[in-house]
Amino acid sequence: xxxxxxxxxxxxxxxxxxxxxxxxxxxxxxxxxxxxxxxxxxxxxxxxxxxxxxxxxxxxxxxxxxxxxxxxxxxxxxxxxxxxxxxxxxxxxxxxxxxxxxxxxxxxxxxxxxxxxxxxxxxxxxxxxxxxxxxxxxxxxxxxxxxxxxxxxxxxxxxxxxxxxxxxxxxxxxxxxxxxxxxxxxxxxxxxxxxxxxxxxxxxxxxxxxxxxxxxxxxxxxxxxxxxxxxxxxxxxxxxxxxxxxxxxxxxxxxxxxxxxxxxxxxxxxxxxxxxxxxxxxxxxxxxxxxxxxxxxxxxxxxxxxxxxxxxxxxxxxxxxxxxxxxxxxxxxxxxxxxxxxxxxxxxxxxxxxxxxxxxxxxxxxxxxxxxxxxxxxxxxxxxxxxxxxxxxxxxxxxxxxxxxxxxxxxxxxxxxxxxxxxxxxxxxxxxxxxxxxxxxxxxxxxxxxxxxxxxxxxxxxxxxxxxxxxxxxxxxxxxxxxxxxxxxxxxxxxxxxxxxxxxxxxxxxxxxxxxxxxxxxxxxxxxxxxxxxxxxxxxxxxxxxxxxxxxxxxxxxxxxxxxxxxxxxxxxxxxxxxxxxxxxxxxxxxxxxxxxxxxxxxxxxxxxxxxxxxxxxxxxxxxxxxxxxxxxxxxxxxxxxxxxxxxxxxxxxxxxxxxxxxxxxxxxxxxxxxxxxxxxxxxxxxxxxxxxxxxxxxxxxxxxxxxxxxxxxxxxxxxxxxxxxxxxxxxxxxxxxxxxxxxxxxxxxxxxxxxxxxxxxxxxxxxxxxxxxxxxxxxxxxxxxxxxxxxxxxxxxxxxxxxxxxxxxxxxxxxxxxxxxxxxxxxxxxxxxxxxxxxxxxxxxxxxxxxxxxxxxxxxxxxxxxxxxxxxxxxxxxxxxxxxxxxxxxxxxxxxxx
Numbered sequence: 001x002x003x004x005x006x007x008x009x010x011x012x013x014x015x016x017x018x019x020x021x022x023x024x025x026x027x028x029x030x031x032x033x034x035x036x037x038x039x040x041x042x043x044x045x046x047x048x049x050x051x052x053x054x055x056x057x058x059x060x061x062x063x064x065x066x067x068x069x070x071x072x073x074x075x076x077x078x079x080x081x082x083x084x085x086x087x088x089x090x091x092x093x094x095x096x097x098x099x100x101x102x103x104x105x106x107x108x109x110x111x112x113x114x115x116x117x118x119x120x121x122x123x124x125x126x127x128x129x130x131x132x133x134x135x136x137x138x139x140x141x142x143x144x145x146x147x148x149x150x151x152x153x154x155x156x157x158x159x160x161x162x163x164x165x166x167x168x169x170x171x172x173x174x175x176x177x178x179x180x181x182x183x184x185x186x187x188x189x190x191x192x193x194x195x196x197x198x199x200x201x202x203x204x205x206x207x208x209x210x211x212x213x214x215x216x217x218x219x220x221x222x223x224x225x226x227x228x229x230x231x232x233x234x235x236x237x238x239x240x241x242x243x244x245x246x247x248x249x250x251x252x253x254x255x256x257x258x259x260x261x262x263x264x265x266x267x268x269x270x271x272x273x274x275x276x277x278x279x280x281x282x283x284x285x286x287x288x289x290x291x292x293x294x295x296x297x298x299x300x301x302x303x304x305x306x307x308x309x310x311x312x313x314x315x316x317x318x319x320x321x322x323x324x325x326x327x328x329x330x331x332x333x334x335x336x337x338x339x340x341x342x343x344x345x346x347x348x349x350x351x352x353x354x355x356x357x358x359x360x361x362x363x364x365x366x367x368x369x370x371x372x373x374x375x376x377x378x379x380x381x382x383x384x385x386x387x388x389x390x391x392x393x394x395x396x397x398x399x400x401x402x403x404x405x406x407x408x409x410x411x412x413x414x415x416x417x418x419x420x421x422x423x424x425x426x427x428x429x430x431x432x433x434x435x436x437x438x439x440x441x442x443x444x445x446x447x448x449x450x451x452x453x454x455x456x457x458x459x460x461x462x463x464x465x466x467x468x469x470x471x472x473x474x475x476x477x478x479x480x481x482x483x484x485x486x487x488x489x490x491x492x493x494x495x496x497x498x499x500x501x502x503x504x505x506x507x508x509x510x511x512x513x514x515x516x517x518x519x520x521x522x523x524x525x526x527x528x529x530x531x532x533x534x535x536x537x538x539x540x541x542x543x544x545x546x547x548x549x550x551x552x553x554x555x556x557x558x559x560x561x562x563x564x565x566x567x568x569x570x571x572x573x574x575x576x577x578x579x580x581x582x583x584x585x586x587x588x589x590x591x592x593x594x595x596x597x598x599x600x601x602x603x604x605x606x607x608x609x610x611x612x613x614x615x616x617x618x619x620x621x622x623x624x625x626x627x628x629x630x631x632x633x634x635x636x637x638x639x640x641x642x643x644x645x646x647x648x649x650x651x652x653x654x655x656x657x658x659x660x661x662x663x664x665x666x667x668x669x670x671x672x673x674x675x676x677x678x679x680x681x682x683x684x685x686x687x688x689x690x691x692x693x694x695x696x697x698x699x700x701x702x703x704x705x706x707x708x709x710x711x712x713x714x715x716x717x718x719x720x721x722x723x724x725x726x727x728x729x730x731x732x733x734x735x736x737x738x739x740x741x742x743x744x745x746x747x748x749x750x751x752x753x754x755x756x757x758x759x760x761x762x763x764x765x766x767x768x769x770x771x772x773x774x775x776x777x778x779x780x781x782x783x784x785x786x787x788x789x790x791x792x793x794x795x796x797x798x799x800x801x802x803x804x805x806x807x808x809x810x811x812x813x814x815x816x817x818x819x820x821x822x823x824x825x826x827x828x829x830x831x832x833x834x835x836x837x838x839x840x841x842x843x844x845x846x847x848x849x850x851x852x853x854x855x856x857x858x859x860x861x862x863x864x865x866x867x868x869x870x871x872x873x874x875x876x877x878x879x880x881x882x883x884x885x886x887x888x889x890x891x892x893x894x895x896x897x898x899x
Contacts, residue, residue, distance in 0.1 A: 019390065023382025023434050027375050030435035037432045041322040044329025052332040054281060055339050061410025061720075061780060068719035072711040075522050078675040086116070086250055087272035088229040089504055092265060094209025095225045096642035099124060101257055101266040102227040108253035109231055115246040118232040127551075127666050133563060133653035134553035134660060141559055145566045148650070155647070156573035162643040163583050164591035164636050167193075168598055175602045175617070190616035193639060197623040199265065200635045206265040210642040211649075226514070233274050243278030261637060271504035276492075279501045283849045309365065311442035315433060316357035323428045324349050327421035334420065335413045341781050342414040344852065347844060349421045355392075355795055355834075356429035359385045362829040364437060368444040378434040385829075386430055388802045391746055392795035393426040395739050399791020402735040403784070406727035411784055457822035464876035471762060471873045478765035484772030488693045489721040489780050494851035510689045512543040517690050519703045519712040521682040522675075529680035532707060536684050541702040543687035548665075548673035548680060556659045567654040574651055588632040596624055682707075690714065693721065693777075724783055731787045739790065752805070755878060756797040759869035760790050766869075767862040776858060781851030785858040793866035796830045800870055804878050817882045827871055834867040 026033045062069060088105060092098045102121045110119045133141060148155065157169040174186050192208055199206040209225075233246030250270055257263035327349055331338070338345070363385045367377035400419040403411035460467065495502045508514045521536075523529040526548055533545045553559065583591060599621040603614065627635055662670075673681050684703055690696045700718040703710045736757070743753040764786050771778065778785075803826040807817060821827070844856025 019386035019430065020379070020383040022430050023379050023386065026431040026435045027378050027438045030438040033431055033435035034439065037322055037428065037435075041325045044327075045325035048325070048328035048332040050332075051336060052328060053337040054343070055337050061339055061341075061408065062723050063407040063409045066407050066719065066723055068711065068715055071522075071709045072716065074709070075520060075681075075711045078522055078677070078679050079672065079681065084233060084235060084274055085272045086231045086233055086246060086270065086274050088231075088250060088254065089269045089271065089508065090227040090229060091267040091269075092225055093206050094642060095211045095227075096209050096645050097207045097262075097266060098225050098227040099645065100262045101268070102229050104260065104262050105229050105253055105257045105268065108256055109229065109250060112246075112249040112253070113234075115234050115249045116231045117234055118230075120230050121227060122230065123227050125666070125669065127664070127669060129649060130652050131553060131656060131660050131664075132649065134556060134559050134656060136559075138555050138558050138562075141562050145562050148566065149569055152570055152573055155570065155650075158640075158643050159574050159647055162647070163640050164588060164595060164632070165583065166643070167640055168591055168594040171595065172598045175598060175606075187610070187612040187616040190613070190620045194616070194620040194623045196638050197620065197627065197635060200631055200638050201623065201626050204265055205261070205634050205638040207638045207641050210646045235274070241278065241281070243274040243281075247275050247278055261634070269500055269504040269507075271501045271508070275501040276495070276505065279499050280495050280849065283496055283499075283847070309361075309442045309444070311440045312361050312365070312437070315436040315440055315442065316361055319357060319428050319433045319436060320349070320353045322432060323353055323421075323424050326428070327417070327424045330420040330424060331417040335416055337413070338417075339410045339413055341410055341784065341851075341855075342417050344844060344855065345414070345417050345421060348418055349425065353421075353425040353429070355792075356389055356425055357433055358832045359389065359799060359826075359829040360429055360433060361437075362832065364442075365444045366824070374441045375438050378437045382430055382434055385799070388795075388799050389426060389429065391742075391802075392798045393422050394742060395794040395798070396422045396791045398738045398742065399735045399787050399794075402731035402738070402787055402791075403727060405734070406730050407723045408727035408731075410780065411727065411731070414784065457819040460822060460872060460875050461819055461879060464879045467872060467876040468880065471869075471876075475762055475765050478769035481769035481772050482765075484775075485768050486772075486777045487721055487725055487779070487783070488777035489724055490691065490693050490696065490717050491780065492691065493693070494779055494781065494849060496848040496850070498848075506691060509691050512685050512687060512689075515686055515689070517686055517696065517699070517713050519684045519700065519710050519714055521684070521703075521707040521710045523680050523682060525678050526674060526680045529682045533682050535706050536682065536703065539684075539702050539706065541687060541699045542684055544685040546683045546685070548662075548670065551665055551669060551673070552662060553660050560656070560659065563654055563656055570650070570654065574647055574654075583636065585629075585632070588636060589629065592624070592627070592632055592635075596621065599624070684710075686714075693717065697721070720780075724780060728778075728783050728786070732790070735787050735790050739794065751881065752801055755801050755874065755881065756794060757790075758877060759797050759874045760793045760866065762873060763793060763862060763865040763869045764789050766865045767858060770861055770865075771858060776854055779851055779854060782855040782858050785855065785862055788859065789862045789866065792863065793870070796834055796866055796870035797874060799826050799830055800874055801878070804882075808882065817879060821878065822871075822875055827875075830870055831867060834863055834870070 064070070064073070088102075090098050090102045090105070092101060099121075103124055106119050106121050109116050128135070133144075136144065153173055154170050157173060158166045160166060161169065171190075174189075196206055196208040231246070231250065233243060235242045235246070247270060254268045254270070258266065258268065324346055327345065331342070331345065335342070360381050364377050364381040367380045367384075368374065372380060397419040400415040400422065403415045406412065492502060492505060497503060497506065505516060508516055521529075521532060523532055529547045530549060533547050533549075536542050537545045599617050602617055603621065606614075675681075686695075686699050688695070690699050696714045697718045700710075700714040704715065739757065740753055743756055744750060767785065767789060770776075776782075800821070803824055804817075804821050807820055842856055842860035844852045845860065847853045847856065
C-alpha cells in the first residue's frame with residue numbers, strides 16, 4: 001500500500017468513525033437528542049414564518065448583471081417605468097358603449113385610492129378627442145367627409161332632437177328620400193335598430209353604435225370597439241397576496257358598472273402584470289401546498305408497503321416534519337425568499353429526506369433480523385449506511401449548488417435552499433432518527449419472501465448481457481431523439497391558460513396593435529429615435545414602429561382643408577343647440593307612435609321598394625310592436641344614447657384650423673415617449689401573434705440586430721432562454737466534473753466512479769428522449785430536472801456500488817455475486833426510497849401551473865428511470881465487471897455463508 005493510499009484509508013476510517021460516533025451518541029442520549037431537535041425545529045419554524053417571503057417575478061430569476069436586464073433597468077429609470085400594472089380590457093358591440101363603460105369604470109376605480117392610483121382611459125384623452133379626425137388616413141377622412149355631407153339633413157335632425165323624436169324625424173327623412181343619401185345604408189341602419197330593439201325587449205339592452213354607422217366597414221370590428229382602463233396598484237410588498245386587494249377592488253368596480261345601464265352587455269376582463277403574478281402566486285401556493293400534503297401522505301403509504309412497521313414509519317415521518325421546519329428556517333436565514341421553483345422545496349425535502357430514512361430504516365430491520373438488539377441495530381445501521389449517505393449527500397449538494405455560479409439566480413436560490421435541506425436531512429437522519437428508533441423500538445417488520453427476491457436476482461444474473469445490450473440500444477435511440485427536445489421559457493406558457501388574466505393576455509397578443517409583446521428601444525434623442533425607427537420599419541418582422549412623432553398627425557396640409565370643408569358644410573347643422581330636452585313618458589309615447597307610423601307608411605306607400613330595405617323596415621317594425629310602454633325610456637337610451645357623443649366628437653374634430661405641432665401634445669403623453677433628459681423611446685410591434693417562443697425569438701433577434709439595447713417581453717424571454725440554456729449546460733457539466741472528482745477521491749477507483757455514473761447518464765438520456773417524444777418543453781422550472789437527476793439519482797448508485805464492494809471484500813464468488821447483491825436490504829431500500837421520491841415529485845404534476853406540473857412529470861419520470869437503471873442495468877453491469885475481474889486473477893477464497 002502506498003503512502004497516499006494509507007492516508008486516504010485513514011481519512012476514510014476517521015470519517016466512518018465520526019459517523020458511527022454520532023449515531024452512538026444520539027442513541028445513548030435519545031431523549032436529549034430529540035428535545036434539542038424539537039426546540040431547534042420550533043425556533044426555525046417561527047423564524048421562517050416571520051422572514052421567508054415569496055417572489056413570482058420570472059424576470060428576477062435571472063441575474064441583474066445580465067446585459068438585457070441592465071438595458072431593461074436603464075429604460076425603466078429613464079421613464080420612471082414600473083411594470084406593476086392592472087389592465088382592464090373593455091369590449092362591447094359599439095365603441096360608444098365601450099367608451100362610456102370605460103369612463104364609468106375609471107371613475108369607480110379612482111375612488112379606491114387605498115389600493116389603486118393613476119387610473120386612466122387612454123382613448124378618452126382630450127388630445128385624441130380634439131385631433132382624432134386628423135389621425136385618419138387622408139383617403140378615409142375624405143370618405144368620411146363625403147358620407148357625412150350626404151347625411152347633413154339627417155345629422156341636423158338628430159342634433160335638434162337626440163332622442164326617439166329625432167330618430168322618427170330621421171327615418172321619415174331618409175325613407176321619404178331614400179335615394180338622396182343617408183348616414184349609412186338605410187337597410188343597414190334599420191337592421192341595427194331592429195337588433196338593438198330586440199335586446200331591449202329581452203332585458204339586456206345593447207346600445208346602437210352611431211359611431212359605427214359613420215365608420216368605414218373595415219374599421220368597425222371588435223378590436224376597434226375595444227377600450228382599456230389602466231391603473232397602478234398600491235402594493236403591500238410584505239404581504240404574500242400583495243396584488244389581491246387592488247385586483248379585488250378592480251373586480252368590485254367592474255361588477256358595479258355591469259349592474260348599471262352603461263355596463264349592460266359590456267365584457268370587462270382583468271389582466272396585466274399584477275393580476276398575472278397574483279394568479280400565478282395563488283396557483284403556485286395552492287399547488288405547492290396540495291403537493292406537500294399529498295407527498296407526505298403518499299410517501300407514508302410507500303414506506304408502509306416497503307417497511308411494514310408502523311412505529312418505524314412514524315419515526316421517519318416525525319423526523320421529516322422536524323427537518324422540514326429546520327430547512328425552512330435555514331432558507332429564511334440564507335436566501336430569505338422563495339421563487340416559482342424553490343416553492344417546491346417542501347415536496348423536494350419529503351421526496352429526498354425519506355431516502356435517508358428508508359435506507360437507514362431498512363438496514364436497521366435487517367440488523368434486527370440478524371439478532372442485534374434495537375439500540376445496537378440502530379447504531380450498526382448508522383455505521384453501515386452512514387458513509388454512503390454522506391457521499392450521496394455531498395453529490396446531491398454538488399448538483400444543487402451547480403447553478404450558483406450561473407446567471408440563473410432562480411435556480412441558484414433553489415440550489416442553496418435544497419443543499420441546506422439535504423444537509424439538514426442527513427444530520428437529522430444520523431441523529432434524530434436513530435434516537436427516535438431507540439425510544440420507540442420498532443420491530444423488524446415482515447420480510448419479503450426470499451424466493452421472490454432470489455427469482456428477480458437470478459433473472460438479472462442470467463440475463464445481464466441481454467440487459468446491457470438492450471440498455472445500449474435504448475441509449476442510441478435516445479440520442480437520436482434529442483433533436484426533438486426544445487426550450488420554452490415564455491413565462492405565460494407556464495400558467496394555467498384557463499384563468500382570466502392569462503386568457504385575456506393571449507387575446508391581446510393575437511392582435512398586433514394591442515400585443516403586449518412589443519419591444520422598446522431607448523435612444524439619445526428624438527432625431528436618433530426617428531432614424532432608428534426608419535431602419536426598424538424596414539424589417540420584415542416589424543408590424544409597426546411608434547415614436548413620439550407618431551402622435552403628431554401626418555399629411556396635415558391635405559387634411560386641414562377637408563376639415564374646413566366639413567365645418568363649412570356641417571357646422572350650421574351641428575352647432576345649433578338641441579331643440580328639445582329629454583322626453584318624458586308622454587313624449588316618449590308620442591315619439592314611439594310616430595316612429596311606428598313612419599315605418600308603416602313606408603311599407604304601405606312604397607310596395608315596390610328595394611327588397612333589402614323593405615325587409616329591414618319590416619324587421620324594425622316587428623321589433624317595435626313587441627316593446628312595452630315601460631321599456632320606452634330604455635329603448636330611447638339604447639337607440640339614441642350614442643348620438644350626443646358622436647356629434648360632440650365631430651364638432652371638436654371639425655373645429656381644428658391650425659396644424660398640430662409637438663407643443664400641442666400634452667405633457668402626460670409626451671412623458672411616455674421623451675424622458676426628462678431628452679432621451680427618446682422607440683416601440684416596435686410584431687406582425688402577428690408571437691406567443692410561441694420560436695416566433696418570439698425571431699422577432700427579438702431581428703430587432704436586437706438593429707438595436708442591441710432593445711428591451712421588452714420578447715427580448716426578456718429570448719435572452720432569458722439563452723441564459724437558462726447556458727446555465728443548464730454549465731450546471732450539468734459542473735455537476736458531472738465535481739461528482740467525478742469526488743467519487744474518484746472517495747472510491748479511489750475510476751471503475752467505481754464509472755459504475756456509479758453510467759446508470760445516471762442512461763437515465764438522463766431516457767428522460768430527455770421522453771421529453772422530446774411527448775413534446776414536453778423544458779422551461780424556467782423543469783430545466784433543473786437533468787442536473788437534479790444526477791444529484792438525486794447518484795444516491796441509488798452509490799448505495800448499490802458500495803454494497804457490491806462490501807460483498808467483493810467479503811469474497812463473493814462469480815455465481816453468487818449478483819444474487820447476493822440483489823437479496824440484501826440495499827436494493828429494497830433503493831426501491832422504496834426511489835419510489836417515495838418519485839411519488840412525492842409526481843404530486844406536482846397535479847398543479848394547474850404548467851411549470852410545476854411539467855417539473856413534477858419529468859422529475860417523476862427521471863427518478864423512475866433512475867430506479868430502473870440502478871436496480872436492473874447497474875447490477876447487470878456490476879455482474880459483468882465482477883466476472884471479468886475474476887477471470888483476470890485467481891478467484892478469491894469462497895466465504896462462509898452469510899447474509
